[in-house]
Amino acid sequence: MASKVKPTFHVQEQYDSKLITDHEYDGIMELDNDLPPWLMWLFYGTMFFGAFYWVHFHTFGIGPSQAEEYALESEAYEKTYNVANDNAFNESAVALYTDQARVAAGKEHYLKAGCNTCHGGAGEGIVGPNLTDAYWIHGGSPSDVFKMLKYGNLAKGMPSYSGQFSDEQIVELASYLQTFQGTQPANPKAAEGELYSGAAPAQAPAATDSATEAETPADSLAPAQEPAAEPAQG
């Protein structure tokens, strides 16, 4: 292509301002156009914004600091969600689900959280204890299992899953664990802990003294039952 640069810039008619005559660099010339007003106003506007911002947040301290913002957000959060009431879920009266969809969701949680790495894909136990037998180290009632899932026991190597799962999801997970009971997986780990007599055979909802009464709406996790005493937040 013919991109030869000839100093053709003397054709001034095509520009709305003059070429600056003594500016020429390897054939490149410059026009003496003024700064575009809109651009300058934009510049002044941003400077004004900057000054206002500084004065607002620092000189007069009207705007909240980062820490204050967090405090405000937390206050609003607590108001919106009524945190005390959220913990009304009665952890000592957990009712397991029998609904297939819930149990299937529990299975998904089981795999997603990597439970299988310690307890085996069929609950046979690898590093973690066997989940198919009726022996439990920390108690086998739905509430015991729920609490173990939720709070874990780091000293024993069991992480807390309260951060990953909602209470409802933990019940789903516990409900899935219930389906392991009484199955006969390959390579089962020897039983550990104590026999939990309340454990019903596989597929049946667990019936513990406390769980039976709470069992009625089997499909919905009912946080509306009597408020528990201790808020378990954080």
Place this chain on the structure above:
Amino acid sequence: MQTDKTNQDPTAVANDGLVEHFAYDNKIVKYFAYATIFWGIVGMLAGLLAALQLAFPVFNFELAYTSFGRVRPVHTNAIIFAFVGNGIFMGAYYSLQRVLQTRMFNDKLSLLNFWGWQLIIATAAVTLLMGFTTSKEYAELEWPVDIMIAVVWITFGWNMLGTIIKRRVKHIYVAVWFYIATWVAITMLHVVNSLELPVGPFKSYSVFAGVQDALVQWWYGHNAVGFFLTTPILGLMYYFLPKIANRPVYSYKLSIVHFWALIFIYIWTGPHHLLYQSLPDWAQSLGVVFSVMLIAPSWGGMVNGLATLRGAWDRVRDSAVLKFIVVAVTAYGMSTFEGPMLSIKSVNALSHFTDWTIAHVHIGGMGWNGFMIFGILYWLIPKMFNTNLYSEKLASFHFWIGTLGILLYAVPLYWAAFTQTLMWKDFNELGKLANPIFLDTVTQILPLYHTRVLGGLLYLTGAVVMVVNIWKTIAAGNCPDDEPASAPALRPLVVAAAKAEGESYHRFIERRPVQFTILSLVAVAIGGIVEFVPLFAIQSNVPTIASVRPYTPLELEGRDVYVSEGCNTCHSQQVRPFRSETERYGEYSKAGEFVYDHPFLWGSKRTGPDLARSGNPNSLMKKTNFWQYKHLVNPQEMTNGQSIMPPYPWLAENELDLDATPAKIRGMMTLGVPYAEGYDTQAVDDLRKQGQEIAADLRGQNIEVSATSEIVALIAYLQRLGRDISEAAPEAQASAAEGQDDSSK
């Protein structure tokens, strides 16, 4: 082609009328052109690999050298310093000689600049893949390479300033102003941010710690964008755009105002990378306001570029070269508007740590930098080789597929960013995180990561087509090493004369390059000084936390493993003060927690969850040693095959280099970390002891691993992170010995 200009040259008054004959050095320009093409392809391939790894973790190949944490810095460094860097040198070496009407100052310096730069790039690629890294973004290279960079960069500056001084044109053109500012600023940024204490052949610790290190790094990091990816490219624009379009520059006044405003303001903006983080509020606010004030000066460059095309727009339709340049300048305008928007805290609260930033930089990188270089190459190569471009059609194809590539790259990532950030922040009706499993927010956007791969692939395809086109062009032409030229000699006295009556001050310093350089240095130095001095000098900026103690030797080694594997590429260590983050990760991060962190490791992207609290028992991020072990060795196994984290099985096999540990402890002591006097001699014993505790814990769970393996060190580090703040201050500690899973006592 250079005509004798004695008659029409307006600078003739400064010349004594004697025409001097000389030759432009085209060989060096040609070398840099080849290098930018070669490294461009390499850098884009690395980028494509990185994109594939995020979409399909199998592309990590289960090898340390090819895992994402190491590939990503190779990609960024290759694109910034190898592709764009060589492109800058190509354009600067070509244009400097012509606007100054002289050959480069010294051919040997030119060659040293060229070969030195290529050696740095090759060394960088090898060392980064080997895991030698400082962890600081775009400054990952370890101290020997940092020294090489300083030497070669100074060679370039020497050569450039020498050329400017022996010029045959009275005044220096705006393109040269930008090159000068580039050189001055990069020298300053590189030297300050690379202040590090070597503790081994390819290992050093930043002299700065925590918050201060973060500020210095992002002062550097943002201005690597400002002064390596922006000002030199503007310099290229000011030469090549009017030259190619054969139109005069729209406004000389605008050049002056936007040049000085740009370089002065740019340097202040670094803190916008640290919004809502443990940086004092005042420093964050400086980052915000200066970023917003940067819009107009940046747009000054775009306006001056696009308005220069007035009267030449009809040719844009037919010329691939002009199309590339127009889209490049437009992309520059877009990203320099988006940048300030992202610097507003409420926007940043959404965008930071997501793919939004990645999309943003790729508009700049692929659009502004890439297209500018492609456009220049398509014009320059035929010109230097005295032939026509092999195929205008292929160039046009490259333009369209490249543009489509940018769109297919960026749009999915914007979408991914919005999706993910909203998922992170979403609470359900009970006030619980709606997406408590971080991984769910990743799998949700995975299809968009796939699309992004396609975008990158299209862009790379365009570049490969360019290689063919350029190759054919070169084969058909012939590029003499020297291009004869002539110009009247310049009388030094006239140039150095005092300011004449009626001469504007700016016009005056345009013929005083040394003063010009010094003034540029002043302009770019102020912002950094104003931000650093109070942060370093005033204690209250980093409130101390009594319970924060130095890392144990094993944790320190683990931290080095974390750095070496590039964990910080995907995991932040900075919980921002948002309820959605404190619910997910735990207490928000405080400046005082990082006082022993040489370097800081806050990260800039959460491809995986934040790890600032991974060792804090109150945090939901706290995991057992067993979990950490299994997850590091095979993350997919722990996540039902869904995690996109690369597996790190080699960590379990690699042994720590315990011979290096005492030197590391001594280095930390030099930097002010309060280990007891002589602790370096005891460090290895303590390290083994702590390692054995972890190994014993793992053995109890049927995992046999060496107590001095890298994985044990890394686990120790992860178990330490973010814990101190919840513990009692040292005096009270003896009484408060808590037992669970506590491996660092």
